[in-house]
Amino acid sequence: MARVKQSVSPAMRRTPGERVYNIFNIIFLSLFALICTYPFYYLIINSLSDNSAAAAGEVTLWIQGFHLENYKTVLGLDGMATAAWISVARTVIGTALTVMASAYLGFMFTQQKMWHRSFWYRFVVITMYFNAGLIPMFITMKNLGLTNNFWVYVLPAVVQPFNIILVKTYIESIPASLQEAAEVDGANTLTVFGRIVLPMCTPILATVAIFSAVGQWNSFQDTLIYMTDSKLYSLQYLLYTYINQASSIANSVKASGTVNAAMLATAATPTAVRMTVSVIVVLPIMFVYPFFQRFFVKGMMLGAVKG
Structure with a gap:
């Protein structure tokens, strides 16, 4: 045997x-x-x-x-309930918009048919290395009417080059044959993005969501720079003052x-x-x-x- x-x-x-x-x-x-x-x-x-x-x-x-x-x-x-509401609102809204913008721009920068794709991609990436400074930023926000405005917490952080690079690189790892097959069946660019690419990007979008949520929740310098109305103070800024x-x-x-x-x-x-x-x-x-x-x-x- x-x-x-x-x-x-x-x-x-x-x-x-x-x-x-x-x-x-x-x-x-x-x-x-x-x-x-x-x-x-x-x-x-x-x-x-x-x-x-x-x-x-x-x-x-x-x-x-x-x-x-x-x-x-x-x-x-005083002010804890209002500040907590402001922080929760900016974290939820800011994270949602940042994830949506990162997903869409990251997808579009992988599309060869996008108009001047390389130029716009470099235009976004270069902002990671150059910053006008605090005073020009404050003047810009003031001219846009965003000082003492809730949206100053959200709008400047929507387009994040680092997050876009992560999403773009992730989408490039997805087989191109999936998009080609969908386009053969008559799907347009938005359909491919919403029904094929987006459901497959859950891991990287969760990563972007963590980065954005932590950044929004912990931020207090924008309140210090742009806000004088105590009703718009974020929780972190209020707690920062209370610690001091x-x-x-x-x-x-x-x-x-x-x-x-x-x-x-x-x-x-x-x-x-x-x-x-x-x-x-x-x-x-x-x-x-x-x-x-x-x-x-x-x-x-x-x-x-x-x-």
């Missing part, structure tokens, strides 16, 4: 050197991940701990004296004569305000990113190297 060969798993065929390397690799990456995540963990546990202990630097690993009064204090500050004014906020809450303020007296410390504000800034993006993570690596790899 013929002997039946038993299959050996790849793990069993590894040499001692490979096993040592794998163990070292796992330990190193675990420590690296811990180093990356600990600052966020430190912010969270300090914002939820007893404020006197946090101010003294005694909270390092575990929550001490759990409470939520810090978040009640910060979220109750943490001591005065703590003192004003302590000096308040209401019963509620007395309850918040221990919560209203400069350290508590800074930690809580930082957590409020970071958490929304941390919750959004996992939903796009499975597309992110694939989109970056396929969008960076033509296959």
